[in-house]
Amino acid sequence: MVGNRSRRTEIDEREFHAWLARTFPSGHGGLLPLGDDAAALRPPPGRVAVLTTDALVEGTHFLRRSPPARVGAAAAAVNLSDLAAKGATPAALLFALVIPPGTPRAWAEAVSRGGERLAARYRAHLVGGDTKPGPVRAVVGLALGWGRPNRLAPRSGARAGDLLATTGVVGRGGLAAAHLRAKGRPARHVLCELLDVRPRLVEGRALARWATAMLDTSDGVADACRLLAQASGVHVVVEERRLPLAPGLAALARTPADRRALAFFGGDYELLLALRPRDFPRAERAVRARGGRLTRIGRIEAGRGAWLESNGRTIPMPPAGWQPFERTSGRSR
Amino acid sequence: MVGNRSRRTEIDEREFHAWLARTFPSGHGGLLPLGDDAAALRPPPGRVAVLTTDALVEGTHFLRRSPPARVGAAAAAVNLSDLAAKGATPAALLFALVIPPGTPRAWAEAVSRGGERLAARYRAHLVGGDTKPGPVRAVVGLALGWGRPNRLAPRSGARAGDLLATTGVVGRGGLAAAHLRAKGRPARHVLCELLDVRPRLVEGRALARWATAMLDTSDGVADACRLLAQASGVHVVVEERRLPLAPGLAALARTPADRRALAFFGGDYELLLALRPRDFPRAERAVRARGGRLTRIGRIEAGRGAWLESNGRTIPMPPAGWQPFERTSGRSR
Numbered sequence: 074m075v076g077n078r079s080r081r082t083e084i085d086e087r088e089f090h091a092w093l094a095r096t097f098p099s100g101h102g103g104l105l106p107l108g109d110d111a112a113a114l115r116p117p118p119g120r121v122a123v124l125t126t127d128a129l130v131e132g133t134h135f136l137r138r139s140p141p142a143r144v145g146a147a148a149a150a151v152n153l154s155d156l157a158a159k160g161a162t163p164a165a166l167l168f169a170l171v172i173p174p175g176t177p178r179a180w181a182e183a184v185s186r187g188g189e190r191l192a193a194r195y196r197a198h199l200v201g202g203d204t205k206p207g208p209v210r211a212v213v214g215l216a217l218g219w220g221r222p223n224r225l226a227p228r229s230g231a232r233a234g235d236l237l238a239t240t241g242v243v244g245r246g247g248l249a250a251a252h253l254r255a256k257g258r259p260a261r262h263v264l265c266e267l268l269d270v271r272p273r274l275v276e277g278r279a280l281a282r283w284a285t286a287m288l289d290t291s292d293g294v295a296d297a298c299r300l301l302a303q304a305s306g307v308h309v310v311v312e313e314r315r316l317p318l319a320p321g322l323a324a325l326a327r328t329p330a331d332r333r334a335l336a337f338f339g340g341d342y343e344l345l346l347a348l349r350p351r352d353f354p355r356a357e358r359a360v361r362a363r364g365g366r367l368t369r370i371g372r373i374e375a376g377r378g379a380w381l382e383s384n385g386r387t388i389p390m391p392p393a394g395w396q397p398f399e400r401t402s403g404r405s406r
Numbered sequence: 407m408v409g410n411r412s413r414r415t416e417i418d419e420r421e422f423h424a425w426l427a428r429t430f431p432s433g434h435g436g437l438l439p440l441g442d443d444a445a446a447l448r449p450p451p452g453r454v455a456v457l458t459t460d461a462l463v464e465g466t467h468f469l470r471r472s473p474p475a476r477v478g479a480a481a482a483a484v485n486l487s488d489l490a491a492k493g494a495t496p497a498a499l500l501f502a503l504v505i506p507p508g509t510p511r512a513w514a515e516a517v518s519r520g521g522e523r524l525a526a527r528y529r530a531h532l533v534g535g536d537t538k539p540g541p542v543r544a545v546v547g548l549a550l551g552w553g554r555p556n557r558l559a560p561r562s563g564a565r566a567g568d569l570l571a572t573t574g575v576v577g578r579g580g581l582a583a584a585h586l587r588a589k590g591r592p593a594r595h596v597l598c599e600l601l602d603v604r605p606r607l608v609e610g611r612a613l614a615r616w617a618t619a620m621l622d623t624s625d626g627v628a629d630a631c632r633l634l635a636q637a638s639g640v641h642v643v644v645e646e647r648r649l650p651l652a653p654g655l656a657a658l659a660r661t662p663a664d665r666r667a668l669a670f671f672g673g674d675y676e677l678l679l680a681l682r683p684r685d686f687p688r689a690e691r692a693v694r695a696r697g698g699r700l701t702r703i704g705r706i707e708a709g710r711g712a713w714l715e716s717n718g719r720t721i722p723m724p725p726a727g728w729q730p731f732e733r734t735s736g737r738s739r
Contacts, residue, residue, distance in 0.1 A: 087633070091636075104454060104555060104558060105492070105558055105560050106560060106561070106562055106637070108561075108637070109492070109560055109561050109562075109621075109637075110458065110488040110491040110492055110561070110620075110621050110622060111456045111457055111458035111488045111489060111491070111492045111494070111551075112456070112457045112458070113454050113455065113456050113457070113492065113553060113555075113558050114454060114455045114457065115454045115455075115555060116449040116453075116454070116455060120449075121437060121446050121447060121448045121449070122446065122447045122448075122449060122455050122550060123444045123445070123446050124444055124445045124446070124447065124498065124500065124533075124534070124548070124550055125443065125444035125445070125500075125534070126459075126500050126502045126534065126536055126546070126548050127502070127536060128502050128504070128536070128538045128546065130504065130538050130539065130540045132541075133538065133539055133540070155443040155444045156444060158443040158444070159438070159442070159443055159444045159446065161444070165457065167457065167458075167459050167548075169459045169460070169461050169546055171461070171463065171504075171544065200457075201457070201458070201459065203459055203460060203461070205461045205463050205466065205544075206463065206466055207463045207466070207542065207544065208465075208541045208542050209540065209541050211504065211538075211540065211544075213459070213461065213502055213546045215457070215459050215500075215548045217455060217457055217550070218444075220446060222437060222446075222448060225437060225438055225446050227438050227439060227442055228439070228441075228442050228443070229439055229442075287443075288442075288443050289443060300420070304439070304441070304442075
């Protein structure tokens, strides 16, 4: 994992590695000390490796003044959310940090601590880190989990006759972004809220048993429906009245269009899945037994595309867009 | 793997995913179609997952006009080089691309093709891709391989009495960088040469049997010796006269200091290893039988630090620095 060093950043990669190795004791399932060329993990019997990468970039997903521990936690969480969507159990997290000259080492340390703390909540650990010089800060996360080979719930698995369901509530990301826009300049607690992603790992593992297709709603329910429709070659219908809107969302929206813009804005990181109608009651109970929530929000039919059923009319799914800082500033602060 | 979309880049992540899925047929060992939330791979019996990440950033490791297929190949190769150092067999490659607004889609496609082509040479394949907006281009690679649990050659495994050996030649990166500096502005063929990393996977697999510790020389032999000395808590001595210098290097260097600067510059991506003296002849034959080269370059003693033995004197290992574009320009071109 050691790459090309630069003198242009105040964080020396070697010192950072040494700090990582001191701070995060190995033996968390890793077979090599942290800071080696690679991390090594033993697969549990009968499981398959599930692998994902997702990055948070300064100016797009966080600001320079965002609390770095929260940025690290969010970078870990968005990767674990992808593992959740495949019903996998997380095992290991790696961070590749892109760091501009003059960045204090405390930033990289706090990002790493935040990532480790979040991962540890789900019994996964930071097993590797890397730094590169670059013009803005970025945290590229990489997560390895272990899944069951026949329960990976591929996006392409939805079939006509399935129900459509979601965990949690819809529009949490949109609501946070609305607060941010209302203030002109994002307040610290709003930034924290935007970065507060809770990966649905417990729910994902339970649901993989029944899900014919599953994915996370990182870009919102509408967008996830489009992806599901495309990958499975089906017609996805969301019944608007069934949507479990985030508390406070309905009160904030003056028109149905407002409500949709908030609901479908993105950044929810819930799980969207298709499943057989006969399996829904058991799936719902299983999620509820684990402290979660599963709501039927629509259905899968033969055909193509993603659609919204609202007051008896079926309209094309409205667009979604997750760009929290675009409207407040073109530059990172 | 699907993250937060941006309208600010001309590459739409969804279109890029669709292109990836069309271009790189699944079934290359992957259990999920390319473009799903994660990639899934089945571990071979008795093997452990070996995981690494390494990034190439525009302005540091390549220029805007660097041939993108070469950039992709290099991004794949530097990650596979880390797997080689752990004796692992590569299985899967993922790319997270950071892309500034206005970047032509052809760039991302060529990077991906270049990465896949290089990985395929070693029977690994591109199984996932992701794009994020950002101010400069960057290719974050992530590689998964399968290793043998008791043959991971941790950096911490070198012991007093071991020999020190390297594959290939020393100073190939320094030589390429010298050509680059001589021209003021790097010529296309020199950029290609700098990006021409050949991961020593065949050698790594063979050597893992005997190596007590192994790492790649991404930042040069001197730097790798320092890392080895630190991780193993030993005294590493390089015997300068034994160094297998890259052809043409000696002719270019006017002084011993010049020669060292070139030799230890970095970007070699060979394997440096410690092994028992009695194992060296067999290890050397095994590498030669596979078309490679293994040279004894020093020894491991009790003590601390990395040292150079030159004309009967023992001096501290000179510094190394791999920063090919720093001296020609502060900005990327």
